[in-house]
Amino acid sequence: MNEVEIAFEKTGRCGVITLNRPRALNALSLDMIVAMGGALDEFARDEEVRSVVVRSASPAAFCAGADIKYVAELGKTGRHAEQLAFLHAEYRNCRRIKFYPKPYVALIDGIVMGGGAGIAVNGAHRVAGERVSFAMPEVGIGFFPDVGASFFLSRLPAEVGVYLAVTGARAGLGDLVALGLATAHVPAARFDALLERLVDGQEAEHAVAAEQIAPPGSDLLAEREAIVRAFTPRSLAAVLAEIETQSAGSAFAATTLKALRSRSPTSMAIALKQMQLGVDLDFEAALRMEFRIASRIVYGHDFYEGVRAALVDKDHAPRWKPASVGAIEAADIAAYFVPLSEELSAGAA
Numbered sequence: 001m002n003e004v005e006i007a008f009e010k011t012g013r014c015g016v017i018t019l020n021r022p023r024a025l026n027a028l029s030l031d032m033i034v035a036m037g038g039a040l041d042e043f044a045r046d047e048e049v050r051s052v053v054v055r056s057a058s059p060a061a062f063c064a065g066a067d068i069k070y071v072a073e074l075g076k077t078g079r080h081a082e083q084l085a086f087l088h089a090e091y092r093n094c095r096r097i098k099f100y101p102k103p104y105v106a107l108i109d110g111i112v113m114g115g116g117a118g119i120a121v122n123g124a125h126r127v128a129g130e131r132v133s134f135a136m137p138e139v140g141i142g143f144f145p146d147v148g149a150s151f152f153l154s155r156l157p158a159e160v161g162v163y164l165a166v167t168g169a170r171a172g173l174g175d176l177v178a179l180g181l182a183t184a185h186v187p188a189a190r191f192d193a194l195l196e197r198l199v200d201g202q203e204a205e206h207a208v209a210a211e212q213i214a215p216p217g218s219d220l221l222a223e224r225e226a227i228v229r230a231f232t233p234r235s236l237a238a239v240l241a242e243i244e245t246q247s248a249g250s251a252f253a254a255t256t257l258k259a260l261r262s263r264s265p266t267s268m269a270i271a272l273k274q275m276q277l278g279v280d281l282d283f284e285a286a287l288r289m290e291f292r293i294a295s296r297i298v299y300g301h302d303f304y305e306g307v308r309a310a311l312v313d314k315d316h317a318p319r320w321k322p323a324s325v326g327a328i329e330a331a332d333i334a335a336y337f338v339p340l341s342e343e344l345s346a347g348a349a
Contacts, residue, residue, distance in 0.1 A: 015043030065114025103204035118147025129188030142302030150278030
């Protein structure tokens with residue numbers, strides 16, 4: 001490795017974590033995940049550190065997610081235990097960040113997706129720059145929105161979290177602040193000034209407030225009525241039917257329908273059920289649910305087909321199994337959510 005993919009330093013009263021894997025848009029390798037966890041623990045113990053900042057060395061992306069291509073390669077070669085160890089380490093970091101004992105400040109600009117959302121949204125302070133582009137796009141690669149999304153997306157207003165989970169659509173700066181996925185807007189050019197305040201030992205809340213400015217409005221909340229009508233139904237077939245009805249007279253609905261028709265039907269059904277269950281779970285229970293889903297999905301077809309189509313062959317023509325929403329069996333989706341201990345006690349493989 002010619003460059004350090006993740007760097008740590010204590011500067012003044014602040015612990016600073018810098019993601020530095022620009023060619024991969026800071027996709028998190030296992031080494032990065034483990035090293036980040038170790039640094040967070042060290043900063044938590046250091047009495048001189050008052051706050052921790054996580055930032056990117058590249059303006060293009062905060063973090064595009066976990067190294068999902070690597071995770072898929074592990075599964076294709078039968079190394080499922082290593083796959084699940086990777087995901088366990090990633091989820092453990094999400095828990096570490098959610099309950100971090102000191103102010104945790106994520107400076108997010110550019111792409112924030114998947115695992116990148118896990119190391120941002122689960123923190124106390126999510127400071128967004130003007131170019132931020134957020135998504136949980138896992139349904140497009142046959143996976144599902146994890147890293148705590150069952151908790152943080154399910155609680156968003158106006159069913160927008162359900163929409164984001166099931167479609168994998170993007171959200172911009174105005175959306176993130178309005179929805180609470182970001183806690184403040186600070187122009188990216190002022191990130192260094194904000195960091196200096198934290199280095200000097202200012203309280204994180206006061207430091208952010210001193211640099212923040214008003215964000216633009218939310219484009220997604222402008223579509224509130226359409227989203228509520230479409231994404232309140234309790235079945236994926238009902239969601240699709242409502243979007244089809246709306247699509248004749250709405251550019252937003254037409255775009256949404258196109259997205260839904262390209263995603264893995266199984267993944268969308270999992271995501272919808274996640275959102276329905278997640279709203280009643282605490283954070284740790286949500287992570288446990290996500291781990292049991294992951295423990296099943298890595299033995300299926302769609303994850304590997306989705307990664308092939310998007311990241312390996314890049315033909316963007318995945319062949320999902322089953323191929324249509326109508327072919328989804330409720331019992332098959334429910335099986336992803338069975339607690340692992342119950343499955344093992346029942347003698348399942």
